[in-house]
Amino acid sequence: MRYPIFIILGLLPVLIYGQSFSVSGSVRDADGKSLPFANVILLQVSDSTQVKGISADETGRFVLSGIKPDIYYLQAAYFGYRSVLVGLDIRRDLEIGAIVLEPDVEWLDEVLLLGNQPVIERKADRLVFNVENTIAGEGNAYDVLRRSPGVIVTGENLEIRGQQATVYFNNRKVQLSQEEISEFLTGLSGNTISAIEVIPNPPASYEAEDGPILNIRTTTNVAPGYKGSIRAQAEQSIFPKYGLGTGHYFKGDKLSFFANYTINPRKEFSRSDIGIRFKDPANTTYADWQTNNDITTRSWAQQATAILDYTPSEKDLFNLTANASYSPNKQIRNEVFTVMRDGAGQLDSTLVNESELDDDLINLSADLSHERRLKKDGAFIKWNAHYTYYDFSRQQAGASDYFDPSGNFLRTFGFSTDARQQIDIYTGQFDFYTPIKNGNFETGVRASAIRSNSAIDYFDVNNSQPPFDIALSDEFEYNEDVGAIYASLYQDWGKWSLKLGLRGEQTEVEARSLALNQINNQNYFELFPSLFLSRKLGEENSFTLDYSRRITRPKYSDLNPFRYFLNENDFDEGNPNLVPAFSHNFNLNLSIKDTYFIDFYYRDNGAYISRITFQDNLNQTLREIKQNVLESTSYGLDLTLATSLTPKWYVYFYNSIFYEDETFLAVESPIEQFTNEVSGYYGNLSNIFTLSKDGSWKADTSLTYLTGFLYGSFQVSEMITLNAGIRKSLWNNRATFSLTAEDLLRRANGTYVSRYSNQDNTHFSRPETQFVRLSFTYNFGNFRLSNADGDIQKSELQRLDNE
Known part of the structure; x- marks a missing residue:
């Protein structure tokens, strides 16, 4: 059945009718600034028992629904602030305006952050994993992300339900590659993170091509002051590695500043085994090539991030965020040895290939935004401007020597390439948000422009050939313009809530290959609806259905027709004929006691853009x-x-x-198409322990098992990863030592197998997934003065109840 989700729609519970009302408002400090994610609870007057509770949104706005007529106390609480009780006689829907909280710095100094546990919140369109001042926030930011519900880590990729996640930082898209994001998160301390928002189906306010989203919310100081940290780590695998980093925070009355810098000099080793069985027209193996490729990489990657917040008045907030990624003189050395046998297994010849790549990369981005609060409580307008500059260059030189079965030299082949790419990205956005009765409404417009220019020069260095091969040299220009408008409406009716969104995007693309004299123009307008329907089943349980339509646009590097060679028989190439792919995404969730989460998802990926590997049996290439x-x-x-x-x-x-499947054109086979499919299981069990009474010793273990998955034309075999770590806090939590060991079983890597019709090739790669890492972090300044989510707020509520 193509859409089994519609069967489940018929099983939705019927609406339970009853008279109930709502209370809405906002939580602010004495200066009128919003206190995002503050706790708001409703208490019985008779015995102060909790009736309902909710966390405010990122603007400090809250709506408590489904309240029966009675007299109650309303209590607002926020870490580092004095909570207040407000008496309410609820006989109708109430809008109470702002609840103002005063700082309580003295109480901050008395708090002992010991063994606090992370808290998971299920919201209409996302899962919020609150980790600040909890044991789940230990380690670096990458450690925190892979502990987050629903997040799968495969290599350097962060995935949600088999799709690569787009990373946001304080609700701003991170314009970095997966490798750069991994380096950035590894160098960012976990104690800078307040919460992780896991958004499998993003609402209309996000770009239609983002796919699932991981939004990282960072901590902020609640009292004026300065705090900072320095970090160092040493790692031992095949080669030793080290990293250094520092982070600094400052908060004044109107100005707040955050800066982070990391440097990760690395020498890495990876070994790949590649097997190809070439077939004749009768589908009989006539050649069997087995290749070993030893890859040694040296890099000096550096990352820097700066965030500046300026509040000139109680109604205005300016933000400037800048990021720099710099990787100079990255050196990659490939040493390839291939044994070529005939169909009977007799040695035919051998190939020895060496190639060296020298990469230089710089990625700079800046983001400026202004938020203006309006007269209506909780309403605001916001504009944003963004620019990214990306510059990449690669020089490659390679040579192959062939030998007969006796080891006698036969021939040589040499080549070199000079490639470069420059990308400019411009975006601008304007948003409007306002509370309405029992909900909120938001709308906005966005425009983006991408300008990319790439070139590659290919040189054949054999004496018998001209030095410059025009057939393999090219210049590629890519221009993309996208204009978008969206609107989103959220309504809460007691036990039911609904969020509807619609986004329209107009896209214009021009991709030009000068060598091929080929132009690919695309011009289209598409609508992207989204829906989130939720029903509360008691106080701690909920039932949610969500749907969204998304787009996957070809990356400009994928449209680029250039060839990148391992050697003359093994290369990657772009495809200028790619078109956008549209998907329909359904998810059905049942949350039980905010602890157990059951999700059924279905995704029609459409003409998904996949990475396919083909062997050419006639020319013996891959x-x-x-x-x-x-x-x-x-x-x-x-x-x-x-x-x-x-x-x-x-x-x-x-x-x-x-279960997942892909049906693709089998371009090098006698069959027209082939369906690659797999059914599998993924499991991750993570434990975090507080080992000592004072909370200074903590440990964690994680076991991950994956039966296998699809990767284009490949099926990947099972993988098992076992990690363990221990941490020790010193000097009243001012310093932390940690020791981590990963891939203890040395089974974290799977074998890639493509075997159908006349295709028979395999690939197994063993990077340095097994290692031991020793890390040290030292905090200075007022490092305790940060806001907190999760159980620390529960502790505050308990203390206030006792008062």
């Missing part, structure tokens, strides 16, 4: 190319447990049973 598949579907059942078994033992257990 090439990797991006292709629009004919159709692709994915569905699965996810079961998540995230809870504290004891005050000192936190468990996260994520399970996913899934």
Whole structure:
């Protein structure tokens, strides 16, 4: 059945009618500034028992719904502020305006942050993993992300339900590659993170091509002052590595500043084994090539981030965010040895290839925004401007020597390439947000422009050939302009809530290959609806259905027709004929006690852009190319447990049973098309322990098991990863030592197998996934003065109840 989700729609519970009302308002400090994610609870007057509770949104706005007529106390609480009780006689829907909280700095100094557990909040369109001042916030930011519910880590990729996630930082898109994001997050301390928002189906306010989103919210100081940290780490695998970093925070009355810098000099080793069995027209193996490729990489990557907040008045907030990624003189050395046998297994010849690549990369971005609060409580307008500059260059030189079975030299082949790419990205956005009765409304417009220019010069250095090969040299220009408008409406009716969104995007693309004299123009307008329907089942349970239509545009590097060579027989090439792919995404969620999460998802991926590898049996080459598949579907059942078994033992257990398929054109085979499909299981069990009474010793373990998955034309074999770590806090939490060991079983890497019709090739790569890392962090200044989510707010509420 193509859309099994519609069967489940018929099983939605019927609406339970009853008289109930809502209370809405906002939480602010004495200066009128919003206190985002503050706790708001409703209490019985008779015995102060809690009736309802909710966390305010990022603007400090809250709506408590489904309240029966009675007299109540309303209590607002925020870490580092004095909570207040407000008496309410609720006989109708109430809008109470702003609840003003005063700072309580003295109480801040008395708080002992010991063994606090992370808290998971289920919201209409996302899952919020609150980790600040909890044991889940230990380690670096990358550690925190991979502990987040629903997040899957494969290599350097962060995925949600089999799709690569787009990373946002304080609700701003991070314009970095996956490798750069990994380096950035590894160098960012986990204690800078307030919460992780996991958004499998983003609402209309996000770009239609973002796919699933991981939004990282950072901490902020609640009292004026300065705090900072320095970090150092040493890692031992095949080669030793080290990293250094520092972070600084300052908050004044009107000015707040955050800066982070990391440098990660690395020498890395990876070994790849590649097997190809070439077939004749009768589909009989006539040649068997087995290749070993040893890859040694030296890099000096550096990352810097700066965030400046300026509040000239209680109604205005200016933000400037800048990021710089710099990787000079990255050196990659490939040493390839290939044994070539005939169909009978007799040695035919051998190939020895050496190639060296020298890369230089600089990626700069700046983001400026202004938020203006309006007269209506909770309403605001916001504009944003962004610019990214990307510059990449690569020089490659390679040589191959062939030998007969006796080891006698036969021939040589040499080549070199000179490639460069420059990209400019411009974006501008304007948003309007306002509370309305029982909900809110938001709308906005966005425009973006991408200008990319790439070139490659190919040189054949053999004496018998001209030095410059015009057939393999090219210049590629790519221009993309996207204009978007969106609107989103959220309504809450007691136990039911609904969020509707619609986004329209106009796209114009011009891609030009000068060598091929080929122009690819695309001009289209598309609508992207989204829906989130939720029903509360009691106080701690909920049922949610969501849907969204998304787009995957070809990356400009994928449209680029250049060839990048490992050697003359193995290369990657772009595809200028790629077109956008549209997907329909459904998800059905049941949350039980905000601890157990059950999700059924179905995704029609459409003409998904996939990475396909083909062997040319006639010319004996292996090439990797991006292709629009004919159709692709994915569905699965996810079961998540995230809870504290004891005050000192936190468990996260994520399970996913899934199915995925891709049907693509088998361009090098006698068959017209082939469907690659797999059913599998992914499981991750993570434990975080507080080992000592004072909370200074903590440990964590994680076990990940994956039966296999699809990667284009490949099926990937099972992978098992076991990690363990221990941390020690010193000097009243001013310093932390940690020791981590990863891939203890040395089974974190799978074998890639493509075997159908006349295709038979395999690939197994072993990067340095097994290592031991020693890290040290030292905090200075007023490092305790940060806002907190999760159980620290619960502790505050308990203290206030006792008063």
